[in-house]
Amino acid sequence: MSKKQIIIGGTGGQGIILSGLILAEAAVFDGKYVVQAQNYGPESRGGASRSDVIISDNEIHYPKVKNADIFLALSQEAYNKYKKYIKDDTVVILDENINADLGNYFKFNIIEFVYNNLKKPMVINIFSLGIINGLTNIVTNDSIEKAIEKNVPRGTFEINYLAYKKGYELAKTKEKRW
């Protein structure tokens, strides 16, 4: 790996920026250069929100994603707004409810799975991180466990780490389609 660019997109309030922060911190624990930047609107809930993470073996200057290597969208609005960053070999991960009009992608019942199995909608962001890492192994599991523990609210580590593991396992069930 020399440089990987990741976009996590969703709706404001879903914890998109926190999930980017956790991924970034895990990469720092792995000894990488990391930049995490964000893009959001003035709303505290709603509206498309995006977290950019760049992980590299070298110093990073430009802090935004130019072409995504990994692209995850949890809402139609985020998909529509940010799909311009998808290129031919981007690993695209979408929630089942999103209507996608571009190339290859993985679809998971992210929101429904979390509601039915974990009963805590606030862990959607960490569950998504599990899916990202299950498909790509962009950071080590040890580092991401440490990063989750450090950044989630006190008393919620267990449920968040469980969500991460469930997402990771769900991702492992999918064959790479291309």
Place this chain on the structure above:
Amino acid sequence: MSKRLLMQGNTACVEGALRAGMRFFAGYPITPSTEIAELLSIKLPKVNGKFIQMEDEISSMAAIIGASLCGLKSMTATSGPGFSLKQENIGYAAMTEVPCVIVNVMRGGPSTGLPTCVSQSDVMQSRWGTHGDHPIIVIAPVTVKDIYYMTIKAFNYAEAFRVPVVLLLDEVIAHMRECVELDEEIQIVNRKRPATKESYLPYRNEDDGVPHMADFGMGYKYHVTGLVHNEKGYPTSNPDITEKLITRLHKKIEDKASEIVLFDALNITNGGDLLISYGSSARVCKEIIFNEKVRGIGLFIPYTLWPFPEEQLIKLIKDNNIRRIFVAELNTGQLLLEIRRIVGNTCRVIGINKYNGELFTPEDITKKIEEAIE
């Protein structure tokens, strides 16, 4: 051994301020500077400092002046709309020579503009926002690590020269996180205090033009006013005293400009072109210089926008026979005016500007350079 940390720009500002010895913060939280107030509300009480959320930006600025007069290193943080409101009292701090640091995290303007979007359109306001001829120091960091060290510098300059210092950040570098390694070997400067109460004159001209500063309330005879004043601090309209005061206020900075200015010159090629940029825009320029390998173009980053590293830039242009200068900034062309003033007719100065709330992409800049070359 330093430790690698993931740190947000606004957090680096807080850590730098605390490291510099800042113990008083008054503010009125505003995006994209809010994290600074939020974090300090948690951290300052733990080091016996004071955090006050004031009723507005005007009173916040007044409060930090008062705290500094009483001997504490003090700071406020804001964004464009709040920066506008603070201007009157920034002038008061310049006139009364009260050390303080004002953090302005720039967002899109004018007015409430674009609260969550990046901009660099307060550059001229940071220099000339308050009325009257006045000295000011303005520092614009580029990386999260810069923010930490330059916040400390901002306090050092404020204390050394008894001047308000503006730390000019923008939404991108304030909100982004990156890994930093912090080295603990840091120099901390404290204001010079008078040795004795006998014959103390609060505005006496010392050798370096910076009067010694007693803590208000410690029994020194002391008068502070925004009016033109004599060495005792009492109002006067005497033309000789007025001219001497205004001259001293400027000279204490101008005479030390070569020690104050901070800049980087990267990849300078003889007979080539030069990009000049600061803040988050300079990061995009670094990407172009280091990773896109555009030929024959170097980068000059002024970290102190005021005083500007003028002599250093002029020498660099001369020594390297620079042909053209491109000034890349997220506004309609503000630092561009300064560069044109400094460079005069020695070479062509072309502005590269973006003001839609988004950061430049490297292509935005390389395209403009290519167009100019054609």
